[in-house]
Amino acid sequence: MKREDDFEIRKEHLKGLTEEQLYDRFWNLTEEIVKPIVDLAYTHTSPSIERSVVLRMGFSSLQAKPLIDYGTKYNLLGKGIGNVILTYAKLKNMDYLKAGEELCGGIGWDIVSEKMKGSDK
Structure with a gap:
């Protein structure tokens, strides 16, 4: 099975962003992903x-x-x-x-x- 190349469609919402906006978006999304793990580390130990x-x-x-x-x-x-x-x-x-x-x-x-x-x- 061959995967359809839909990269052009998926990147459409990022098209108008500047380099700085892309950088900020990346770090905001990264923080959003990692936050639950960090919260868990503050309240749990092993x-x-x-x-x-x-x-x-x-x-x-x-x-x-x-x-x-x-x-x-x-x-x-x-x-x-x-x-x-x-x-x-x-x-x-x-x-x-x-x-x-x-x-x-x-x-x-x-x-x-x-x-x-x-x-x-």
């Missing part, structure tokens, strides 16, 4: 994204796993595990790396969970 954040904070992959697992268990993944670690560090007045180590060991999740969920109000 264990792999949070793991990446934890690794960039200086934790090892062996530490990242329990942090993500506990974060999921306590339903805090949406708050951002990095934010959870920093909040716990602030609550305990300690360095965030030490706070992360405690959280890795299962210590402090009840405290930080109460604080983080209380910040929703």
Whole structure:
């Protein structure tokens, strides 16, 4: 089956546009297409994204796993595990790396969970 060449017909509405107008139209359409994806990224996260954040904070992959697992268990993944670690560090007045180590060991999740969920109000 041969496709009919209808390019001349399809480009008719663009015929009178200047180079600058075409440029603006392209970027407006691109923004329109990408906006739902960007909106989704602002409101959703995943264990792999949070793991990446934890690794960039200086934790090892062996530490990242329990942090993500506990974060999921306590339903805090949406708050951002990095934010959870920093909040716990602030609550305990300690360095965030030490706070992360405690959280890795299962210590402090009840405290930080109460604080983080209380910040929703």
